[in-house]
Amino acid sequence: MSKVRVLVGTKKGAFILTSDGKRKRWKVAGPHFGGWEMYHLKGSPAEPNRLYASQSSGWHGQVIQRSDDGGKTWAPVGNKFTYDGVPGTHQWYDGTPRPWEFKRVWHLEPSLTDPDTVYAGIEDAALFRSTDAGQTWQEFPGLRGHGSGPHWQPGAGGMCLHTIILDPSDAARIFIAISAAGAFRTDDGGVTWRPINRGLRSEYIPDPTAEVGHCVHHVAMHPARPRVLFMQKHWDVMRSDDAGDSWHEVSGNLPSDFGFALDVHAHEPDTIYVVPIKSDSEHYPPEGKLRVYRSRTGGNEWEALTRGLPQRNCYVNVLRDAMAVDSLDSCGVYFGTTGGQVYASSDSGDHWAAIVRDLPAVLSVEVQTLP
Amino acid sequence: MIRLILPAHLRILAGVGTQVEIEIDGEATLRSVLGALEARYPTLRGTIRDQVTGQRRPFVRFFACGEDLSHQSPDALLPEAVASGAEPLLLVGAIAGG
Numbered sequence: 001m002s003k004v005r006v007l008v009g010t011k012k013g014a015f016i017l018t019s020d021g022k023r024k025r026w027k028v029a030g031p032h033f034g035g036w037e038m039y040h041l042k043g044s045p046a047e048p049n050r051l052y053a054s055q056s057s058g059w060h061g062q063v064i065q066r067s068d069d070g071g072k073t074w075a076p077v078g079n080k081f082t083y084d085g086v087p088g089t090h091q092w093y094d095g096t097p098r099p100w101e102f103k104r105v106w107h108l109e110p111s112l113t114d115p116d117t118v119y120a121g122i123e124d125a126a127l128f129r130s131t132d133a134g135q136t137w138q139e140f141p142g143l144r145g146h147g148s149g150p151h152w153q154p155g156a157g158g159m160c161l162h163t164i165i166l167d168p169s170d171a172a173r174i175f176i177a178i179s180a181a182g183a184f185r186t187d188d189g190g191v192t193w194r195p196i197n198r199g200l201r202s203e204y205i206p207d208p209t210a211e212v213g214h215c216v217h218h219v220a221m222h223p224a225r226p227r228v229l230f231m232q233k234h235w236d237v238m239r240s241d242d243a244g245d246s247w248h249e250v251s252g253n254l255p256s257d258f259g260f261a262l263d264v265h266a267h268e269p270d271t272i273y274v275v276p277i278k279s280d281s282e283h284y285p286p287e288g289k290l291r292v293y294r295s296r297t298g299g300n301e302w303e304a305l306t307r308g309l310p311q312r313n314c315y316v317n318v319l320r321d322a323m324a325v326d327s328l329d330s331c332g333v334y335f336g337t338t339g340g341q342v343y344a345s346s347d348s349g350d351h352w353a354a355i356v357r358d359l360p361a362v363l364s365v366e367v368q369t370l371p
Numbered sequence: 372m373i374r375l376i377l378p379a380h381l382r383i384l385a386g387v388g389t390q391v392e393i394e395i396d397g398e399a400t401l402r403s404v405l406g407a408l409e410a411r412y413p414t415l416r417g418t419i420r421d422q423v424t425g426q427r428r429p430f431v432r433f434f435a436c437g438e439d440l441s442h443q444s445p446d447a448l449l450p451e452a453v454a455s456g457a458e459p460l461l462l463v464g465a466i467a468g469g
Contacts (some may be wrong), residue, residue: 014459035383036380059380060381060384063418076413076414079417187427331415
């Protein structure tokens with residue numbers, strides 16, 4: 001019978017939640033690396049017991065951990081992230097130039113085919129790759145160097161490269177997103193990059209339709225349809241049908257189109273999930289009701305999913321990397337909250353139950369479907 | 372033999388107890404002691420001082436014999452009591468972040 005492994009990164013350690021395919025009874029292991037911020041953990045699609053984890057602390061900086069046995073044991077690997085050449089400057093919050101400075105790894109994206117290759121999205125925004133299972137890291141300098149880099153500014157959470165999507169149909173195509181620069185794409189394996197933000201409109205920047213400067217919170221793709229992208233922007237839920245060349249809004253009847261998390265159903269490329277958050281200054285659900293919204297039409301028409309979720313006095317947030325899906329026949333959907341709950345649905349979102357309720361604030365959730 | 376007291380985060384990371392004992396070649400300075408510590412526990416590289424510049428991380432402090440040694444040159448001699456192992460060198464995570 002298939003199994004599911006949920007990798008949870010929190011403010012104070014990592015947790016691994018496992019269940020059989022029924023997804024009713026769960027085993028909770030952890031904390032791993034107690035006391036450390038675990039921004040992201042993710043398994044290799046090519047070798048599921050190969051896991052990578054980003055571990056950091058304000059005192060002691062960045063550590064990368066690797067497991068080769070599905071998270072039972074871990075070993076630190078390379079943590080030296082050095083920008084290629086002279087880093088130059090980006091813009092600070094007040095518009096003054098500020099030197100690029102490594103702060104932390106937000107997201108780790110293992111290669112679809114090679115367990116030893118993994119990509120890292122970092123703050124200050126840049127994309128790195130390791131081809132030796134995390135021992136050494138090299139930057140793709142063409143991203144920062146493509147021309148607009150000196151004009152990028154940090155979002156409220158820092159200038160982070162938080163989304164990395166590898167195109168399963170084209171090994172040379174990678175999508176990334178940066179707060180608050182926007183989305184970018186390479187079609188040549190990372191040598192050159194271009195912004196893909198046409199159609200985005202952001203009233204909080206001087207030119208609302210500028211080429212860069214948009215606070216993209218998250219982007220998701222269904223692997224069977226890699227030209228279709230969905231985006232949760234600072235405000236607005238967006239869709240692209242041409243690999244990001246253009247975007248149109250699909251917020252429709254959402255109670256708020258602000259939010260962070262977004263994902264796509266494993267078997268239905270037009271079924272997408274978001275968690276509306278009230279506003280950029282009130283990082284909690286509208287009306288104190290924790291609702292996942294599902295669209296089965298690729299956007300615009302949304303339904304609230306509430307069964308099993310708190311519908312009063314709920315003021316948690318769901319962060320950008322804290323939602324994921326499994327690929328079992330009945331698609332499982334998972335998300336974690338800043339209140340420490342990890343919720344799961346084994347029926348595409350119709351019903352929800354908490355796997356665990358009292359973890360530290362959840363920063364990320366990833367799911368592995370295992371044979 | 373130099374005795375080092377590590378903060379909790381680094382103990383967890385290196386898988387060691389409160390105190391670590393290390394041997395160094397030559398004179399006891401912050402540079403030589405940290406170099407020996409990192410050689411023995413490579414996982415600590417970058418967590419106490421920057422891997423490229425060698426500069427102390429902002430929220431890490433070095434205390435010994437009732438003194439704050441954080442701002443002294445990394446090549447300054449450590450107190451004799453530390454060099455002899457009579458007193459430990461404390462690596463402290465500054466109180467920050469609540």
